[in-house]
Amino acid sequence: MRYVFKTTYDRDIDLHQHGWSRAKVAVLAGLMIVLPFLVGEYYLAEATNTLIWALAGMGLMIAVGHTGQVSLGHAAFLAIGAYANSALMNVGVPFLISFPLAGLITGLFGAVIAIPAVRMSGIYLAIATLAVFVIVEEMVILLEPITGGVGGIMAPSIQFFGISFDRYGALENFYWLCLAIVILVTWGYANLMRSPTGRSFLAVRDSEVSARALGINVTRTKSLAFGLSTGVTGLAGALMGHYIGFYNYELFSIFISINLLLVVTIGGLGFIQGAFLGAILITAVPQVIAILRDGLNANFGINLGSIPGLDTMIFAAILILFIIFEPAGLYGRWLKIRTWFDIFPLARRDMFRRQKSYLKTERMK
């Protein structure tokens, strides 16, 4: 067991509890940077995809995990980010300007939606975001000059400072670009969560009434959180557009929204690490299924490929099992394991017992 002696205030609010955890993050970042030299083209592309999902997951995590606002429509914000970025680049705006602009546009759109939406809570907000999703999907088809309508749109290849970041031509560069963006956003996110703004997100999540009593402007906090959440998701959408290359409205289906929810819930609600674990899971499971399918087919003659919809079914089953048995997600499970080792002979089962609470009606706010 490790004891941390905090002698200064700066030490108390430090991102990392001790040097060891700082070193682990540094090693991880280093490993990610040299990854293109270690793995082949195929796995590098998958790693890029995972990074983009993690970015989108972080976006949703701000809303769902840290402010308690459930959104079923985040695919809409992915779409807005992707189309805004591609449309801007198609009229000649360089990537370095269009990319942050895409995030800004999405964030502003999200914040504008959030102003009426924050009057709702819980389930109503979830439904309202679902409605926004459907409306955005139809708008994409209607706004054909910008979005290419049903036919789709091409994400132009990225190039700045004379270096190509094309997804197909220079995958390593595109990977490093995504990695840099993800690291920057993660760093900003982690720092946000220890600032007064981030703390007020948590306060609003845990109890709106007490947050208001402490002098937090709940409406402003919720809109800000939703705007930030959609902004980050928009950035992820822009990258996703480049990753796919040529896309139409079907890329951003309702299933993407649900997969995003899966990322944050399975990863662990309320933990930045959770977004990454969830993203790894969601990109790895289809690969594992594919490998299993081939193996079963070759060795036992069982053809799983003949069962349509098996992938979604497995995702759904994983989700159900996690919600029932481990609502804190993968990261929550890891925390439990780590604690068990940290305090080795003293760990007891009931240390992490979930406190059951009686339902409180939402009809009395």
Next chain:
Amino acid sequence: MEFLQLIIGGLANGCIYGLVALGFVMIYKASEGVNFAQGDMMMLGAFVALGIGNTDQMGLPFGIAVILAMAIMFAVGWGVERVVVRQIFGQPQFALVILTIAMGFVFRFVAGSIWGYTPLVLETPFAGQNFRGGGLVVGLADLVTIGVTLALTLALWAFFAFTKIGLAAQAASQNQMAAYIVGVPVMRINSLIWGLSGAVATVAGVLYATKGAIDPNIGLLGIKAFAAAVIGGMGSLPGALLGGLIIGVIEPVAGRYAPGELAKMSPYIIMLVVLVLRPGGLFSQIQMKKV
């Protein structure tokens, strides 16, 4: 005349949205949970009825098939509550939302693997029978839909307003702990309500199937029914029906006089407008707590 025709077709469609919405509202009334799998339960109910009733499947008479399907779906609803939903008792509502979304995928997979993904037609005694008069054509299926929906809404409303179990369900939703203290068997009530909503979903599914072919993806209609429930105000049965009717009528009218995409958006635009103007729905049940 054309307008009237649109309205009648819209009312019949709206009744189906309303019926699915009734399922949402019942569960919400009893446990403040929202069952996002309601649309998929409707789909499953329709397929079970099809499996029992169609001549190339089990071939039982239509009436018996519907009743059997309702019984089976009652058991499915009951079972879902007993086996899955009860496990997350005491977790935030959000957990139930995700759980039921996942359940919806499971239902879709089950229906897809049993009955396949190609659209199938349910054989009904009132297919293709129409009444004509004064330039209007009214299908028997539409009339049956409207009649059954009205009767069912009235029956369910009476159930929640007058019977002991219905009142107990309302008590359980308004204050779970207090309900326990006065002796309401909250868990059993929840199971019963889930079962009932499964049966109601079956009725909706069968009525939907009288209008055309069904495939495992018709459950997505649940999203529209959801909009209906929200417009009416979650927790109000007549509100759910009214919301369903509003959506059902607006959709074909918007489709006739406005571009197609706008018609598809119209239910959600109405819903957003209602949510912004009256956050609790038309029949609002939200009251401010005084601290």
